[in-house]
Amino acid sequence: xxxxxxxxxxxxxxxxxxxTLSCSQTLNHNVMYWYQQKSSQAPKLLFHxxxxxxxxxxxxxxxxxxxxxxxxxxxxxxxxxxxxxAAMYLCATSRGPGQGYEQYFGPGTRLTVT
Amino acid sequence: KQEVTQIPAALSVPEGENLVLNCSFTDSAIYNxxxxxxxxxxxxxxxxxxxxxQREQTSGRLNASLDKSSGRSTLYIAASQPxxxxxxxxxVRGMNTGFQKLVFGTGTRLLVSP
Numbered sequence: 001x002x003x004x005x006x007x008x009x010x011x012x013x014x015x016x017x018x019x020t021l022s023c024s025q026t027l028n029h030n031v032m033y034w035y036q037q038k039s040s041q042a043p044k045l046l047f048h049x050x051x052x053x054x055x056x057x058x059x060x061x062x063x064x065x066x067x068x069x070x071x072x073x074x075x076x077x078x079x080x081x082x083x084x085x086a087a088m089y090l091c092a093t094s095r096g097p098g099q100g101y102e103q104y105f106g107p108g109t110r111l112t113v114t
Numbered sequence: 115k116q117e118v119t120q121i122p123a124a125l126s127v128p129e130g131e132n133l134v135l136n137c138s139f140t141d142s143a144i145y146n147x148x149x150x151x152x153x154x155x156x157x158x159x160x161x162x163x164x165x166x167x168q169r170e171q172t173s174g175r176l177n178a179s180l181d182k183s184s185g186r187s188t189l190y191i192a193a194s195q196p197x198x199x200x201x202x203x204x205x206v207r208g209m210n211t212g213f214q215k216l217v218f219g220t221g222t223r224l225l226v227s228p
Contacts, residue, residue, distance in 0.1 A: 006157075040220070041220060042118075042203070042218035042219060042220045042221070043158070043203075043205075043216075043218050044218075045215050045216070048215075057215075088155075090157055090158065092158075102148065102160055102163045103148065103160070103216060104160060105150070105157045105158040105159070105160070106157050107156060107157040108155075108156065108157040110155065
């Protein structure tokens with residue numbers, strides 16, 4: 001089945017230690033997104049890639065970076081995680097560029113910062 | 115700025131009841147609205163996508179309606195089952211917030227008891 005895959009599902013890192021979260025997709029979608037969802041809050045868009053074009057949300061901290069080496073893979077790098085970065089990180093894709101396209105989400109990576 | 119509100123925040127019903135979840139948004143200039151289900155600690159599963167030109171969408175026991183002019187959507191769940199217990203999120207893709215971006219509500223946490 002075509003899908004959005006995230007690895008790892010659970011990640012524990014230490015305060016200040018860089019961490020990378022991975023997302024891959026078999027849907028061949030043009031657009032990939034990273035959302036952050038803190039406990040009992042709505043998912044919040046951090047950035048998205050439309051093909052190789054990177055689009056950062058204005059309020060995304062500089063501590064968060066992303067890479068998309070090819071259509072299938074997208075990475076979220078947190079350079080110096082703080083306690084406030086503990087959250088569920090959700091990857092999503094959509095066909096794009098049409099405005100009517102649905103977003104498909106992966107299972108998420110739960111990040112714990114100790 | 116687009117804001118999405120979901121009422122109620124939590125709902126507890128006995129099995130078999132029909133129920134309605136509400137979603138409202140402040141800017142009616144939208145491309146589409148999407149309803150998601152989220153199980154505890156999991157990612158988002160897309161339930162229904164309603165384009166701005168549509169009034170409703172149905173999938174099995176689920177029916178979602180959209181009244182764009184009044185900024186409202188409802189998700190109707192017929193004959194609820196314990197397996198329906200989850201958090202339900204609505205999200206809109208607005209014309210004034212960047213067409214790739216979904217703005218989410220904080221969800222309605224549903225518990226269906228046997």
